[in-house]
Amino acid sequence: MAKVLFNIWRTTGSGDGEFQEYKTEITEGMVVLDAVHHIQAEHANDLAVRWNCKAGKCGSCSAEINGHPKLMCMTRMSDMPEGKPITIQPLKAFPIIKDLVTDVSINYKIKKKIKKFKPRPPDAADGTWRMAQSDIDRVQEFRKCIECFLCQDVCHVLREHHLHENEKFVGPRHLVYAAALEMHPLDVEDRTGDLKDQHGIGFCNITKCCTTVCPENIVITDNAIIPLKERVADKFYDPLMKLFRIFK
Amino acid sequence: MENFETYRHDVLVIGSGGAGLRAAIEAAAAGVSVAVICRSLLGKAHTVMAEGGVAAALANVDDRDSWKVHFADTMRGGQYLNNWRMAELHAKEAPDRVRELEAWGAVFDRTEDGRILQRNFGGHKYPRLAHVGDRTGLEMIRTLQDHTIHQNVDVYQEYTIVALLNDGNQIVGAFGYDREKGRFKVFKAKAVIIATGGMGRIYKISSNSWDCTGGGISLAYHAGAELIDMEFVQFHPTGMVWPPSVRGLLITEGVRGEGGVLRNNQGRRFMFDDIPELYKGQTSTDEEEGWRYTQGDKNAKRPPELLTRDHVARCITREIKEGRGSPHGGVFLDIAWIKEKISNAPEHIKRKLPSMYHQFKELAGVDITKEPMEVGPTTHYIMGGVRVDADSQMTSVPGLFAAGECAAGLHGANRLGGNSLSDLLVFGQRAGAHAAIYAKENGESKINDSQVEELSRWALDPFERATKGGAENPFQIQTDLQEEMQKLVGIVRIEKELAEAIDKIDGFKERIGRSGCGGNRGYNPGWHTAMELKHMITVAEAITRAAKERKESRGGHFREDFPQKSDELGKVNISISKGAGDKMEIKHLPKAKVREDLQQIIEEMK
Numbered sequence: 001m002a003k004v005l006f007n008i009w010r011t012t013g014s015g016d017g018e019f020q021e022y023k024t025e026i027t028e029g030m031v032v033l034d035a036v037h038h039i040q041a042e043h044a045n046d047l048a049v050r051w052n053c054k055a056g057k058c059g060s061c062s063a064e065i066n067g068h069p070k071l072m073c074m075t076r077m078s079d080m081p082e083g084k085p086i087t088i089q090p091l092k093a094f095p096i097i098k099d100l101v102t103d104v105s106i107n108y109k110i111k112k113k114i115k116k117f118k119p120r121p122p123d124a125a126d127g128t129w130r131m132a133q134s135d136i137d138r139v140q141e142f143r144k145c146i147e148c149f150l151c152q153d154v155c156h157v158l159r160e161h162h163l164h165e166n167e168k169f170v171g172p173r174h175l176v177y178a179a180a181l182e183m184h185p186l187d188v189e190d191r192t193g194d195l196k197d198q199h200g201i202g203f204c205n206i207t208k209c210c211t212t213v214c215p216e217n218i219v220i221t222d223n224a225i226i227p228l229k230e231r232v233a234d235k236f237y238d239p240l241m242k243l244f245r246i247f248k
Numbered sequence: 249m250e251n252f253e254t255y256r257h258d259v260l261v262i263g264s265g266g267a268g269l270r271a272a273i274e275a276a277a278a279g280v281s282v283a284v285i286c287r288s289l290l291g292k293a294h295t296v297m298a299e300g301g302v303a304a305a306l307a308n309v310d311d312r313d314s315w316k317v318h319f320a321d322t323m324r325g326g327q328y329l330n331n332w333r334m335a336e337l338h339a340k341e342a343p344d345r346v347r348e349l350e351a352w353g354a355v356f357d358r359t360e361d362g363r364i365l366q367r368n369f370g371g372h373k374y375p376r377l378a379h380v381g382d383r384t385g386l387e388m389i390r391t392l393q394d395h396t397i398h399q400n401v402d403v404y405q406e407y408t409i410v411a412l413l414n415d416g417n418q419i420v421g422a423f424g425y426d427r428e429k430g431r432f433k434v435f436k437a438k439a440v441i442i443a444t445g446g447m448g449r450i451y452k453i454s455s456n457s458w459d460c461t462g463g464g465i466s467l468a469y470h471a472g473a474e475l476i477d478m479e480f481v482q483f484h485p486t487g488m489v490w491p492p493s494v495r496g497l498l499i500t501e502g503v504r505g506e507g508g509v510l511r512n513n514q515g516r517r518f519m520f521d522d523i524p525e526l527y528k529g530q531t532s533t534d535e536e537e538g539w540r541y542t543q544g545d546k547n548a549k550r551p552p553e554l555l556t557r558d559h560v561a562r563c564i565t566r567e568i569k570e571g572r573g574s575p576h577g578g579v580f581l582d583i584a585w586i587k588e589k590i591s592n593a594p595e596h597i598k599r600k601l602p603s604m605y606h607q608f609k610e611l612a613g614v615d616i617t618k619e620p621m622e623v624g625p626t627t628h629y630i631m632g633g634v635r636v637d638a639d640s641q642m643t644s645v646p647g648l649f650a651a652g653e654c655a656a657g658l659h660g661a662n663r664l665g666g667n668s669l670s671d672l673l674v675f676g677q678r679a680g681a682h683a684a685i686y687a688k689e690n691g692e693s694k695i696n697d698s699q700v701e702e703l704s705r706w707a708l709d710p711f712e713r714a715t716k717g718g719a720e721n722p723f724q725i726q727t728d729l730q731e732e733m734q735k736l737v738g739i740v741r742i743e744k745e746l747a748e749a750i751d752k753i754d755g756f757k758e759r760i761g762r763s764g765c766g767g768n769r770g771y772n773p774g775w776h777t778a779m780e781l782k783h784m785i786t787v788a789e790a791i792t793r794a795a796k797e798r799k800e801s802r803g804g805h806f807r808e809d810f811p812q813k814s815d816e817l818g819k820v821n822i823s824i825s826k827g828a829g830d831k832m833e834i835k836h837l838p839k840a841k842v843r844e845d846l847q848q849i850i851e852e853m854k
Contacts, residue, residue, distance in 0.1 A: 029491015029612070041723035045774025046767030050288070052457045055497050055607070057386065058292040074610055097428050098771040105405070108290060108397070116398045117353035128347055130362030136355050140380065143355055143387060147291055184353065 002026060004077070006035060008047070009089040011098045019087070020044075026077050033061050033072035036088065036100070048099035056215060059148030063100050064089045069150040069213045091153040093164070104149050110170050113198065114178050118189040135185045142180035142224060144216040149173060151210035151220060157203045169200035172210035172220050179224035182231070196232045201225070252432045252700065257283040257402065258687035259680070260422060260437035262409050262464060265293035266385075266672030267652025267679070268443035269392035270345075274680025275441075276399040280687050283402040283435065285424070287444075287459050290405055291393040294445050294457040295672065298385025299500035299603065301367055301377025302673070303666030304342035308359055309366040310546060313374040315339040319846065320853035322667060324526060325371040325556050326631070326660020327803045327813075328850075329477065329821060332842045333638035334658040338667070338674050345673035346378050354391040356380055368505040368542060371556045371664040373530065373853075375544070382500045382603045388669060407433065409463075410779060411703050412440060412471040412648070413695055419471065419647035420693040423703045427776070430769025432704050436695060438687035441641075441679050442468050442634060442650040447787045451627035452727075452734040455487055455498035461780050462787030464654040468634045469786055473643040474825045476837065477632030477656045478787075479794035480804040482663055483739045485560035487626025489578035494611050496626040499581065499604060501665045503621075504553040506600050507542040508583040510564070511620070512572035518579075519552035522563055526854075527555055539589065558662040558804045561625040565739055568624065578624035584617055593617065625739055629668065631659040631804060632794070635823065640682035641675055644825075647686060651679035661803020710765045710778035719764025722778040729756055729784060737792050742808045746796040753789050760785060789832060794822045797834055 004026045007019040024038040033054055040047045051061040054073045061072040066080070066087050080086055094102035123130045151172040152158055163169035170178075178195060181187050195201045208221040218224070234241060258280035261272045268284055275282045286293070307313040319339035323330050350356065350364065356378050357365040366375040380387040396403070409424040413434075421436040444464025448456025469475055486499040504510075512518050523531050531552050532538045538551025553560065564579050574580055583601070587593035594617035598605050601616070608614040608621060633656040634643050641649045652672045659667060713719040736749035760781045765774035800814035801807050820836040827833030842850065 027492065030493045031611070034493045040773060041721070041727070045721065045723065045765050045777075046772040048771040048773065052288050052292045052459060053294070053297050054458070055297060055494075056610070057383075057603070058288075058296045058457065060288060060292050076611070101771055103428075104289070108403075108405070111394075112397050116394070119351060119353070122351075127351075128363065129350060131355075131358055132362055133358040133365075136358065139355050140357075143380075143390065144383065145390075146296075146386065181353070184355065187353075 004035070005085040006039065007085055007087045008036070008039065009099060010047070011096060017096065030077045031073055032065055032075040032077065032086070032088065035077060036072060048097070048101045050101045057146060059146030062091055062148045062150050062153065064091065064153075069153045071148060071150070071215050074215055091149065093153045093155070093159045094149075106164055107147070107149055107152065107173065110164065110167060110174050111177060113167070114170070114174060114181070115189050115191050115194065117181055117184065117187055119186040120188050129186055131185045138223065139180050139183050141218055142176050144218060145173065145176055146216060147173065148215060150213045150215065154209045154213045156207065156209070163200065163203060169203040172204070172225065174199065175201065175204070175228060176218060176220055176224045179228050182228065192231050192235045195228055196236055201229055201232055204229070252434045252704070254434040254436060255283065256436045257281045258437065259283075259439045259441065259683045260435050261285065261441045261443060262422065262467070263287075263293070263443035263445060263652070264290055264403070265295040265443065265445050265652065266388055266392060266669065267676035268293070268441070269389070269396050270673050270676030271441050271443055271651055271680035271683070272401045273392065273396055273399055274677045275684040276401050278681060278684035280684045282400070283404060284396070285407045285409055286403060286405045287408055288406060290403055291389055293389060294460055295385045295389045297455070297457060297498065298388070298669055299382040299498060300369055300502040300505070301379030301384045301666050302342075302346055302388065302669035303369070303372060303376050303664065304346040304378060304670055305339060305376060306343050306346065306364060306366060306378065308363045309544070310374040313376060316849045317373050317853065318342070318376065320849055321372055322658070322664060323660070323850055325662055325664040327662060328660065328818065329802070329839065330660030331638050331657035332840070332846055334675070336846060337638060337678070338658055338670060341674045342670040345670065345677060349388065349391050349673070352391050352395045354387055356387070367502060368550065368554060369665040370501055370504070370554045370560070372666065377666040379502070381599070382502050382601050384669065408776065409467060410707055412467050413699055414471055414645065415693045415696060417646065418690070418693060419645055420695055423700055425707070427771055430772065430775070432707070434695065434700060436692060438690050438692055439647050439649060439683040441683050442648065442654055443652045443676065443679070444654050446630050446653040448627045448629075450730060450733050450784050450788050451738070452730040453487065453496040454627040455484055455496055456627070461784050463780065463783045464650070465633050465790075466783035466786040468643055468645070468648060468650060468654070469790070469824075469826060471645055471648060472826060473645045473648060474635045474823050475633060475656070475790055476635045476821045476823045477660070477794070478630070478790040478824055479798045479822060480631035480661050481627060481791060482557055482629035482631060482804045483561045483625040484628035485557055485564050485625055486581055486623040488612065489574070489622050489624040490576040491612060497607065497611070498626065498628070499621060499623055500601070501557070503581060503583050503601060503604060505542065506583065507539060507586045507589070508553070508581055509551070509585065510553050510560070511580045511582060512567045513574060514572060518567050518572070519555065519560065519563055523552055523555070524559055531555065556662055557665065561739060562806060564623070564625055574622045576622050578622040580620040581623045582620035584619055629653060629663055631661065631663050632656045639678065641679035642682060642686070647690065649679045649683045651675040661805065707779060710763055710775055713762060714764030714766050718762070720759050720762045722763040722765060722774055722781060725756065725759050725763055725781055726777055726784065729788060733788055737788070737795055740806055740808050741795050743796070746792055749792045750796065753785060753792060756785055790824050793832055793834060794824060797822050
């Protein structure tokens with residue numbers, strides 16, 4: 001089959017970077033990560049790329065392919081426009097470590113600040129709980145998240161305004177995480193105050209870019225963020241509830 | 249000498265999959281200082297890929313289940329080469345370990361009455377696998393990850409350990425580097441737990457992650473620990489076979505648990521053609537009865553598709569070899585057929601097997617609710633590994649512990665599906681607890697500076713060789729090794745090819761000694777691969793030598809020249825340790841006699 005031209009972002013000695021051209025042979029069924037591996041083995045042994053499972057399950061190989069945030073392992077070469085070079089560059093919302101690898105450690109710091117799971121006392125004498133499947137369907141949707149951070153990358157509050165760096169806005173991934181905890185039938189912790197004051201939920205203005213790029217098809221904005229915004233609004237901004245609370 | 253950054257911890261856990269995180273949580277709970285080394289980012293370890301479920305006799309779906317049945321199933325599946333004490337502890341403790349995950353926030357699928365749902369799996373007599381659709385591993389690792397970050401555990405992400413340090417008597421720490429800059433690091437520790445998982449990446453067709461190079465098994469071996477059962481590699485019967493770039497990617501056994509059937513190109517359900525003696529009593533010979541079993545009929549016997557993995561993989565290999573395979577060299581796995589039985593089949597399949605639906609749709613352009621999948625065996629798991637004490641998980645080296653896939657004993661000659669996730673939890677917990685005790689009872693030992701210096705020189709050799717010219721490309725060596733292991737030490741083995749593999753391994757060692765890399769020490773995959781080859785070749789050699797030694801067929805180990813079981817070899821485990829002149833020393837370890845009450849359970853359930 002044909003050779004395809006790739007433009008891959010490489011870090012240069014000075015710490016900056018530039019696109020470098022590579023050509024490699026493409027065979028049937030290949031994904032972009034396969035092509036990057038071929039290039040690494042044939043032309044550039046030191047080309048840095050983060051990957052683990054090559055099955056869309058670990059969320060390590062996030063990059064921007066022709067400008068779109070995607071998992072390299074789940075992007076088929078046959079879906080790329082024919083006869084045109086393919087551009088691969090690192091995620092823009094995070095500092096570059098080298099080549100296609102970015103420093104995503106801020107996400108781990110942010111997660112730690114969200115109050116952890118706190119279950120109600122067990123329902124049964126043997127220390128177990130009872131939950132109906134229908135009550136956990138939504139939480140299970142959120143727990144499909146593979147932490148690829150594509151949603152963080154595409155979110156303009158982070159991408160353009162860098163509000164994660166000073167931890168003013170936790171970003172869509174962590175709102176999904178908070179939603180999974182808040183909507184967990186066993187959880188008794190209250191995170192609404194933190195969502196408003198610490199996690200910056202108000203910064204999300206519902207452009208839904210995060211939902212578009214999620215490789216797990218989690219409906220991030222509609223199912224996670226908006227319901228959390230509603231909880232915050234109910235608790236802190238509902239005038240009727242405010243009156244009710246005063247007289248209570 | 250370069251002044252290496254040195255970290256001090258009571259317990260050092262190498263590996264951040266299920267076993268490593270569970271061990272770290274337990275050790276931290278005991279009040280000692282704990283570090284976890286993640287080769288990748290936290291939460292990305294190979295555990296994330298586990299699909300079908302975690303086996304535990306919760307008896308939520310079938311109240312006839314109990315630890316005794318789970319114990320007997322595990323021993324039968326392992327062809328009685330298992331460490332019986334580990335099988336006992338595992339069966340008894342798995343239910344508590346699973347319930348504990350729920351207390352930490354895991355959200356398993358539910359039964360009608362709101363308890364944890366369990367599904368059927370090969371070799372398990374009753375529905376036993378707690379699961380979350382077909383992404384159970386993700387649920388487990390995320391639960392453990394999110395719990396760990398709120399414990400007193402230091403997490404080192406993207407660090408790699410190159411070698412363990414010992415003072416001649418016991419383990420004193422480890423030497424490694426950070427991936428970002430390639431800076432060398434020394435970890436001082438009173439106890440070290442190896443939890444590095446498997447070695448699928450030494451084969452060409454594998455379901456395993458990038459990390460699964462057998463690193464921990466090799467680290468332990470070079471530190472003097474004994475390995476056992478290395479000949480027993482599990483080839484999972486159902487990996488993807490097309491397109492080529494995803495060959496080997498796992499298709500969960502859950503597909504068969506939900507009613508999926510295997511057919512050859514003549515449409516025949518060939519699994520009915522060969523049902524092993526050990527399983528005749530509990531396997532159905534009737535298609536209709538098999539279907540009823542998968543739908544929860546407690547009086548039905550299970551279909552032969554749910555026989556143990558070693559057997560199903562061999563039957564598939566036979567069909568392909570005898571010309572009854574699918575167009576791309578596999579057989580057909582069909583779940584779409586259940587539309588004949590239930591009205592909303594496509595929705596049902598998507599709900600029960602979402603990742604499988606997604607994976608085939610995205611990567612192969614196949615809609616599994618409409619057409620059959622093409623499947624073939626893929627390297628999946630190693631039953632062998634570091635020999636450990638059943639109760640404490642300590643290896644033959646004082647202060648060195650091992651848990652999870654890299655440790656051996658629980659699974660014997662063949663592992664049952666679902667028993668690895670429970671293995672991680674049960675023995676991760678035990679390793680953590682006992683390493684903490686060991687750390688409390690033993691002081692810190694001195695690190696030998698010259699050992700560290702020698703290691704750092706060794707680690708930098710690949711750069712030296714590249715500057716001198718004529719160095720070999722490490723990626724090429726890796727690819728060639730994977731090809732040869734696949735060809736010569738794969739699912740069907742024979743003396744001549746194993747001898748050829750031993751010869752080739754010597755050649756590979758020589759090539760590895762010439763491997764070189766360009767660039768600098770910052771995030772350099774060529775350099776990392778050059779160092780990793782040492783582990784890969786060590787594990788490849790151990791597997792090959794053990795496979796050559798076991799002149800019989802049992803469980804995951806099939807010898808074409810010795811197709812029968814041997815009574816004599818059924819009484820021993822094959823052990824490998826580092827002998828004089830760096831040569832592998834092979835021994836036959838007589839199996840320990842099973843405790844009487846447990847033997848009785850085995851007999852009753854035969």
